[in-house]
Amino acid sequence: MSRSIDIKLRVNGEDVGATVPARLNLVDFLREELCLTGSHVGCEHGVCGACTLTVDGDTVRGCLMLATQANGKEVTTIEGLADSGQSTALQAAFTKRNALQCGFCTPGMLASALGYVNAGGAADRDAIRQHISGNYCRCTGYQSIVDAICDVIKETRT
């Protein structure tokens, strides 16, 4: 069966140590071992974006990274973004615009949006649409999501 490996990492500002199967991917580790169920699993092959989270400040797919690859790294999930206040403005804008329906894509969508906003992305609808094209949403028409991201950029840069 699969080999186990010891890892140490910081997750949402807390130190975590665990012994994990080598084959365990990061999002399953976060969901199953740490009960951080805000990161969702939609396709398990890096297409849908539902498991998008932040590792050492980079926006990554939690299903395309093994838990062992997060050894020594700093991981931030939707729970961490919310509790630290990093996503407060986006949360408010998503609520106001109804930029979510079932909410399954939402944590990943928010993480991608935050990456765009934090990188200084412009309130350019086409550019935002390009940026979030790695995050599938089956419920909205994407328009409210684009509106919400535009709102945040305009509000924070005026």
Place this chain on the structure above:
Amino acid sequence: MTGPAHIFDKPNRYIGQPEPRADAARLLQGRGRFVDDEKLPRMVHAAFVRSPHAHAKILSVDTEDALSATGVIAIYTGADLAEHVTPYIGTLTHLTGLRSAPQHPLAMDVARWQGEPVVMVVATSRALAEDACELVDVDYDELPAAVNSETALDADTPVIHPEFGSNLAWERDVIAGDIDAAFAAPGVHVIEREFRFGRHTGVTLESRGTLCEYDPSEDQLTVYYSGQAPHMMQVIFSKHLGLPEENVRVISNDVGGSFGIKIHTYGDEIATAAAAKLLRRPVKFIADRFESFVTDIHARDHIVKAKMGITEAGTIVGIDFDDLTGIGPFSMYPRTSAIECNQVLNLTGAPYVMENYRAKGRVVFQNKTLMCQYRAVGHPIAMAIADGLLEDAARKIGMDPVALRELNLMADDSYPRTSATGMKLDDLSHKRALRKLTEIMDYQGLRADQTEARKDGIYRGIGFVSMVEVTNPSPMFYGIGGAPIASQDGATVRLDAGGALHVSSSITEQGQGTNAILAQIAAGVFGIALNRVKVTTGDTATTPYGGGTWASRGAGIGGEAMLLAAQALKDQVLDVAGVMLQTGVEKLDIRDGAVTDLDGKERLPLADLARTVYYRGNELPNDLNPELIATRHYRVTDFPFVFTNGAMAAHVEVDTETGFVKVLHFWAVEDCGRVINPLLVDEQIRGGVVQGIGGALYEECHYSPDGQFLNATMADYMVPMASEMPDITIAHIETPTKTSVLGAKGAGEAGTGGAPAAILNAVNDALSPMGASIWQMPMTPERILTMLDNAAE
């Protein structure tokens, strides 16, 4: 005719307001509770060995190695579970002649589609269960498969259920007037096209899943269910697992998209419940994406040969078509797989005045994943047939497609009336919707732009659809045919001691904003601040009995029950207030959480009233029996369905070198009756449009000739992404339905039902200068280039 005005006009007038959803904040913080987020003590996990063949005899199953694998708790074959689960058959009596064979949770002797569950492995983790699946040895004898629906009825095609003698599941003919005579009349042009609608599927971002817990001490099964109809599933688990209905509790917390996918009986979910009962411990099954593609119900898969007759002056004289649809090896239980074809037969051309109509539908078995009701059941086919032919006819007689619609649409003042197929129609606004559409899109401006662009070799097209949508279904939809599916819904509203309302309802939430609109209706009708209403849905143990959310029925039926309950509670509270205040109830109202005089002057806060009732009943007269809770139910009685209408338009650009279609903009004018929350309904319509665009341009389940699903990954099956979707402009016309006080009709499926026809028409408008046209969805670049090549030859 829209009920007492004060419900919609007084303070706390939340109905009609763009109020944000209360549960958005929870989902945005990662605090959603989806099935896979649940963990229970002693929980184990299921994985399935699935048939790799479209059609194969199961000769033997060897589980010996798998049973000794790490973490394995139990392994079940089809025969094992058949001892504990009775088979189910997807037929309903009102669909006369529909036939299907008994289905078991796991295949018994024969596997009939690639992906059908054959063996269940339960282990301490999903990973270990999958490891053990690899060790299960199933010996198959592959059989010839019936894959292509066009040859399903041929004599040399294998018959999937030999006892039926053919692969025909159902057929129906609808005839009105004399179509042959109408087409043969002098001066009538007959347009004929063959439409092909590919198979696609829902791709809910949260895959199907269930967590089942069985407590033998109480013979109690609790099912955490990602789906739309908890009470329906309660009956199904009860009936087929041999449990009293009251001992089955079905709980739907957050549901990550459903769209009609998660409202059926899936073998893997039934097997999970059976395993939980046998093992006396919780068993979880979460479909992975491959399992979703090969087992979630598929949709569409129609081949339609259709004709429309039209006079030189532009009067439609009739439609004649033959619809052939493939449904996989069984009719899905319990809703059946004949409903979509039936809808196509019923709805085609329903917006138009038409005397003559002939439609034939045939539903055939094939060795593919089961097909059943997905969002906008039958509508995309029905709308594309009528409006595709209509715009083709407009080109033929040289008439503008909007003018041709104006000529043939039913007049807004002509209701109530029936369609050519006998559908009862009322409160529709086709002509106003079309006029509003052409205004908001600047139709003349777009035509001028089109002419200019063509000079530069840029091919843009404008396409329309005028549509109806079936919403608010009555018992005539399922209940009449024997399905355990409620057509009525209930709502309960309770005034708590703190002066807040607690509401529960049998309609369910999958992101539409069900909970939000229930709160808006309750707050507005009762007279309390919106943030003082708490809502419970999705639990058979705690909500009134009802159908759930499907067929665009939640707002119209569940919303009306909520309105009636809130009104009843208001009356009950005022009865108590009248005694406490020694004032006639006709002089009292409830506003902003207090009993007031009719002029709004506060007399008694609701918390004071409630605390007196609950804590200090000694202060009340002994003959006063306060009831601070009310329940009401509602069903549609005078109509089989409440139809809505809409008009939509697409603006596209076709790259004639690559065949790519870019949707530049999309407009939808929707008449869903009274709009309860425009913020929610607008984005729901947009989401529906995007799913419709997906079906029109991208989404297709590709099968090999031997029945292998070729693109069952999210990377290979294309769903619309943000970058290729247009902005979508929504406008409303509000013609409240007279069947209820609330006046709300459904809206959830309109976009999916109408958008494909509008996109088809826009693409064909763009292709028309080249003399090309396309009648197959999805309209892929390859197919468009083929049509362009054919036209050039």
